Amino acid sequence: MTLITTPNLKDPDRTYAALLAAHKGLSEAETGALNARLILILMNHVGAEVFAEALALARAAGPSGS
Amino acid sequence: MPYDYRPFPYTPPPGLTAPEPRHKVVIVGAGPIGxxxxxxxxQYGVPSVVLDDNNVVSVGSRAICWSKRSLEILDRLGVGAKCVEKGVIWKVGRTFHRDEEVWSFDLQPxxxxxxxxxxxxxQYYVEEYLVTRAQDFPGLIDLRWKNKVTSLSHTDHVTLTIETPDGSYSLEADHLVACDGARSDIxxxxxxxxxxxLFEERFLIADIEMQGDFPSERRFWFQPNFHPGQSALLHKQPDNIYRIDLQLGWDADPEAERQPEKVIPRIEKAIGHKDFRLDWVSVYTFQCRRLARFVHGPVIFCGDSAHIVSPFGARGGNGGLQDVDALGxxxxxxxxxxxxAILNAYDRERQHGAxxxxxxxxxxxxxxxxxxxxxxxFRDAVLALAGKAPFARPLVNSGRLSVACTYPLTGPDDPALPQASRPGSVAPDAPLAQGWLIDQLGREPILLAIGQAAPEVAGLKTISLPATPELQSRYLGTAKAALYLIRPDQIIAARWLTATSAAxxxxxxxIWEDRT
Structure with a gap:
């Protein structure tokens, strides 16, 4: 498996809205904790190799590559 | 019943009255490693002088969890049976978050x-058994209590000044092995x-005596209700002694925390009653550090003097015994x-282990x-998920308990054979028609032939065994026969499906050269 970097969602707006809805009304700490749980769940689902690629892409896309 | 600390007798060493001939080996520190x-x-017929600045065994339980590999090493040294007989045998560890079990492991499935x-x-029992065993070698082991090294110089040998209750004397040795612990004088x-x-964390560690009915398991809690926001560990030891470790946080004052009026109420909360006696208390700071090299000319570091780890993996005492195993x-x-030059191989292998x-x-x-x-x-996220989703449970880390490492050896290998017995690994034990395989191995290089007759190799001891189910799964896998070359420390040096005597x-x- 390699990381899918092309569009893979049938209804991107809907999935994105679901992500925002999950965070609605949460404090910054709660949002951070929810994201952390989500990342761990997805990390396990996609496996070590895809996760490493995802991590690299996420770092590369940030300011100054951090 | 509290342990009866009996001081070992100090005898004035001969060096106080006349210069001693240069010794082959001086060992500093009469703890479990020295x-x-x-x-x-x-056991190899080599004499040593063992110096210790104290004259009693360790105060407090200290190292308490002795791994299978350590027990095999201790068994080869003649005290394994005693340790197993006296000790509390366990293999299951349970980890809790608040009051819910989130992860358990079985170390010997x-x-x-x-x-x-x-x-x-x-640790005091292990030391006691080793001191008793050392007395079986009166001409070879010269144990000197109340002998403290105060100066050291070295060229191709070492020269020491040693202080005793009767004054100081000088001693020379070809090799000095520093087994004098985390605060090594050497x-x-x-x-x-x-x-x-150095991690900014402190733990309180206590031995208590109580009549309990706890199972023989390791129990670890994250954020238990009895110790909010912190961690706690409970281990059962012999003599109704229990070991409790309580996380204190970095802001805690270690001196204040070790006072009974602070310790006793904390333990009452942890065990839920007051019916116990406090036996020993200590406070420690986490460190994970090591020397860059363990061999410095004639001076060799072994055990905690060479490397210290934070606890919860039982990697201090067990790591030290593996040092001994690779050095002796x-x-x-x-x-x-x-x-x-063969000592470089000790240095390399034990740096890898450390x-x-x-x-x-x-x-x-x-x-x-x-x-x-x-x-x-992320730590809190793992704990929150662990109670709900099985995938998160192996991420919970309350200690990864010591197993012997596999050295990166490049001896002959055949990838068709099982991974567990690849070169660099400890030879896996197996039951034999009579006794155990592990008892047949070690002290000298041995060629183990399974499912075939061992080829004759001049000067090499051979053992030929039929393929039992255990030997099949641990040494052969899908092969019908194999040859294993096993070092004096029971480490597999090489293996083949079949090989010539010359190979x-x-x-x-x-095995006897400084090679990887």
Whole structure:
């Protein structure tokens, strides 16, 4: 498996809205904790190799590559 | 019943009245590591002088979890049976978050090994048994209590000044092995320091005596209701002694925390009653550090003097015994005239072992005592998920318990054979028609032939065994037969499906050389 970097969602707006809805009304700490749980769940689902690629892409896309 | 600390007798050493001839080996520190090394050397017929600045066994339980590998080593030294008989045998560890069990592990899921996964036994018992065993070698082990090294110089040999209750004397030795623990005087006298991490965390550690009905398991709690926001560990030891470790946080004042009026109420909360007696208390700071090199000319570091790890993986005492295991046969050979370059192999292999222990211990410490920010965020996320989703449970890290490392050896190998017995690994034990395989191995290189007759190799001891189910799964896999070359420390040096006498002889020769 390699990381899918092309569009893979049938209804991107809907999935994105679901992500925002999950965070609605949460404090910054709660949002951070929810994201952390989500990342761990997805990390396990996609496996070590895809996760490493995802991590690299996420770092590369940030300011100054951090 | 509290342990009866009986001082060992001090005898004025001969060096006080007349210069002593240069000794082959001086061991500094009569703790479990120094004593084990002295006995190992004595079993090879090599004499040593063991110096200790004290005259009693360790105060408090200290190292309590002795791994299967340590028990195999202790067994070869003649005290394994005593340790297993006295110790509390366990193999299951349970980890709780608040009051819910989130992860458990079984360290010995398969039968057919002489030694259990772990026994819990206070360090003072192990030391007592080793001191008694050392007395079986009166001409070879010269144990000197109340002998403190105060100066050291070295060229191709070492010269020491040693202080005793009757004054000081001088001693020379071809080799000095520093087994004098985390606060090693020898390390200080050599001007050496550790590299690595000091974690900002403190734990209270206590032995209590109580009549309890706890199962023989390791129990670890994250954020228990009895100790909010912190961690706690409970281990059962012999004599109704229980070991409790309580996380204090970095802001705690270690002196204040170790006072009984602070300790007793904390323990009451942890165990839920007041019916116990406090036996020993200590406070420690986490460190994961080691010397860059363990061999410095004629001075060799072994055990905590060379490397220290945070606890919860039982990697201190067990790591030290593996140092002894890798050093004893090589140092014995050097004292008999072998090229000292073989000690580089000790240095290399045990740096590898220490790094593996440091890596595991640092990871555990990060999980147990996460830094504010991302470390804390993900740690709490893992704990929150662990109760709900099985995938998160192996991420819970309350200690990855010591197993012997596999050295990166490049001896002949055949990839068709099982991974567990690849070169560099400890030869897996297996039951034989009579006794155990592990008892047949070690002390000298041995060629083990399974499912075939062993080829004749001049000067090499051979053992031929039929393929039992255990030997099949641990040594053959899908093969019908194999040959294993096993070092004096029971480490597999090489293996083949079949090999010529010349190939085996070459691999046997390599055991004695400074090669990877």
């Amino acid at each position: 004593l084990a090394l002295a006995i190992d050397l004595a 398969e039968p057919g090994h002489k030694m259990p996964a772990f026994v819990n036994l206070q 390390r200080t006298l050599m001007g050496l320091d550790f590299d690595g991490e 046969w090589r140092l014995a050979a050097v004292t008999k005239g072998h090229d000292p 790094d593996e222990n440091l890596l595991n211990s640092s990871r555990t410490t990060r999980f147990m005592s996460p830094a504010p920010g991302a470390e804390r965020l 085996i002889a070459a691999a046997a020769q390599a």
